Amino acid sequence: MKAFLFDLDGVIVDTAHFHYQAWRRLANEKLGFDISEEFNENLKGISRTESLERILAHGNSTLDEATKAAYATLKNEWYVELINKMTPDDILPGVKVFLEKTRQGGIKIGLGSVSKNAKPILEKIGIVEDFDVIIDGTKISKGKPDPEVFLKGAQELQIAPHDCAVFEDAVAGIEAGKRAGMKTVGIGQAEVLKEADIVFPNLVDVEIFELLQALF
Ligand code: B16
Ligand code: MG
Numbered sequence: 168m169k170a171f172l173f174d175l176d177g178v179i180v181d182t183a184h185f186h187y188q189a190w191r192r193l194a195n196e197k198l199g200f201d202i203s204e205e206f207n208e209n210l211k212g213i214s215r216t217e218s219l220e221r222i223l224a225h226g227n228s229t230l231d232e233a234t235k236a237a238y239a240t241l242k243n244e245w246y247v248e249l250i251n252k253m254t255p256d257d258i259l260p261g262v263k264v265f266l267e268k269t270r271q272g273g274i275k276i277g278l279g280s281v282s283k284n285a286k287p288i289l290e291k292i293g294i295v296e297d298f299d300v301i302i303d304g305t306k307i308s309k310g311k312p313d314p315e316v317f318l319k320g321a322q323e324l325q326i327a328p329h330d331c332a333v334f335e336d337a338v339a340g341i342e343a344g345k346r347a348g349m350k351t352v353g354i355g356q357a358e359v360l361k362e363a364d365i366v367f368p369n370l371v372d373v374e375i376f377e378l379l380q381a382l383f
Pocket of ligand 2: 174176
């Protein structure tokens with residue numbers, strides 16, 4: 168195993184809650200319906216435009232393309248207001264230590280996120296320097312479950328996909344990792360992330376050697 172590729176939202180930080188707040192505000196103020204936290208699960212790892220499509224379908228609503236673009240921009244403005252308040256305290260438990268162990272183990276570190284806000288978030292939480300490569304929504308044309316985001320990460324690191332492991336909290340992200348031909352580590356609930364090679368509730372106390380043994 169030569170590289171670990173990390174998803175951002177749900178693995179490094181919990182921005183899913185901010186995405187939910189901003190989408191909910193849009194649904195309430197502009198679309199005239201509500202979305203539940205349970206429905207928000209369907210938006211994890213899904214691109215901004217596809218998320219809006221899913222919300223509209225959920226509320227049996229349709230909009231013209233110009234309005235969709237305006238609403239996606241508005242949601243992002245509200246989302247950016249929320250992430251601007253993030254600090255290093257927002258890094259999820261176990262992440263910093265796990266990144267250090269990864270580095271010490273001689274394994275490269277990459278980010279594979281479909282978010283166009285990924286880099287500013289890493290800067291806000293002070294860990295942008297920990298990444299050898301950052302692939303985000305500005306560098307890809309297809310969101311998860313398409314494998315593009317992880318294949319680009321491997322390519323930029325010049326490491327073969329089968330020598331990479333993907334860390335993901337979303338079903339769409341695990342599928343993307345598998346389609347890329349990589350090992351997959353689920354972060355969350357095993358009942359949800361059924362397709363992952365192994366699942367941990369979070370990165371607290373995860374040991375590299377034991378993880379690699381479990382994967383092979
Ligand atoms: P943005 P990830 C994803 O990040 C989120 O899980 C998803 O909810 C969001 O819609 C997507 O980024 C796009 O984000 O609007 O900031 O470009 O899980 O791939 O790190
Ligand atoms: Mg995620």
